[in-house]
Amino acid sequence: MLLEKTIAEVGTLYPEPMAEAQKRLDSLIKPPGSLGRLEELAVQLAGITGNPRPVVGDRVIIIMAGDHGVVAEGVSVAPQEITHQQIPAFLTGVAGIGVLGRLAGARLVVVDVGVAVPVDYPGVLNRKVRPGAGNIARGPAMxxxxxxxxxxxxxEVVQGEIDRGATLIGLGDMGIGNTTPSSAIAAVLGGYAPEEVTGRGTLVNDQVLRQKINVVARALEVNRPDPADALDVLAKVGGLEIGGLAGVILGAAARRVPVVIDGFITTAAAMVAVALQPRVKEFMIASHLSGEQGHRLMLEHLGLVPMLYLNMRLGEGTGAALAMHLVEAACRVINQMASFSEAGIADLDEDKILK
Structure with a gap:
């Protein structure tokens, strides 16, 4: 089975290129560690790719789209039709991810893995597993x-893109109502109470927020997902696009390609992926801290530190697109900055500086 094969193919970071990268960074014309997270990111990229001087080439943001029967419970003020109506705006470049993805130099790959209606827009990959997930408040999602x-x-989608040359993958999502199953996944896999990880999503007022919390609690009670079985959690309280994104993470990690996760939804997918194969965590880069309640707890559970704090909560891959600039910056630092010897500058004696 493809899933089992992919899980088995995920390795660990290469220590030797990481050590070489760290040595190179420490030799550059700056105080050691003074570029902070950029240096850490360069070392991580060296460990992922096996190249002590990592570079970023072709970059792709994969947007998984799917619908959710749980919208019938009044958990979103946005109608379900927006899921498929928004897709053309991605592809024509006028949606948020269209604008920011273009700025990042990233190709967008939009995948219908579970939209409730047929999607016949040019450029959309039709990989529909079923037309929308079930209502998790009344039964399993799938x-x-x-x-x-x-x-x-x-x-399959991410490895096809890697075969075409992708060297950096970003995650994006589209699915009205998908913060509710994401909250349920976070509650189960993270061991949190529904009220800790359930936020406002799209334009939700206090009344609808209370309803969302109750729906998440009801979904857990009705379905009783097993926290020790990630596929059981995904099937009972998840979503089709969340499953697709978990697969993107696993598939990229198996090919040793870094993955930039976005916000709340893609982090729920990351929790599923890590539960299936803990080693994938080393291949992930957290782009930003979402304005969605619970995202901080999810990242803490995964041991990931976000690079950006912009109070964004759009999704679509917008945070991942912005973080791609920082990934490239980390690569440029290690490749284009000169060392003290290369620049003909006296090396800094760290012991004297510390004194």
Missing amino acids: TREEAVRSVEVGI
Whole structure:
């Protein structure tokens, strides 16, 4: 099975290139460690790729789209139709991710893995597992077989893009109502109470927020997902695009390509991916801290530190697009800055500086 094969192929970071990268960074014309997270990111990229002088080439943002039956419970003020109506704006470049993805020099790959209606827009990859997830407040989102298939769609899509030359992958999502299943996933896999990880999503007022919290609690009670079984959690309280994004993470990690996660939804997918294969965490880069309640707890659970704090909560991959600039910056630092010897500058004696 593709999923089992991919899980088994995920390795660990290469220590030797990481050590070489760190040595190079420490030799550059700056105080050691003075570029902070950029240096840490350069070392991580060296460990992922095996190249002590990592570079960023072709970059791709993969947007998984799917609908959710749970919108029938009044958890979103936005109608479900917006899921498929928004897709053309991605592809024509006028949506948020269209603008910021273009700025990042990233290609957008939009995948219909579970939109409720047929999507026949040019350029959309049709990988529909089923037309929308079930209402998790009243039963499972999908069968276990459908959950596996949604993850495998993500693996197939990302590895196809890597075969075409992608060297950096960003995650994006589209699906009205998808903060509710994401909250449920976070509650189960992170061990949090529904009220800790359930936020306002799209334009939600206090009344709708209370309803969302109750719906998440009801979904957990009705479905009783097993926290020790990530596929059970995905099938019972997840979503098709969340499964697809988990597959993108697994598929990229298996090919040793870094993955930039976006906000709340893609981090729920990251929790699923890490539960399936803990080693994938080393291949992920957290782009930003979402304005969505619970995102901080999810990142803490994964042990990831976001690079940007912009109070964004749009999704679509917008945070991932912005963080791609920082990934490139880390590569440029290690490749284009000169060392003390290369610049003919006296090396800094760190012991004297500290004194």
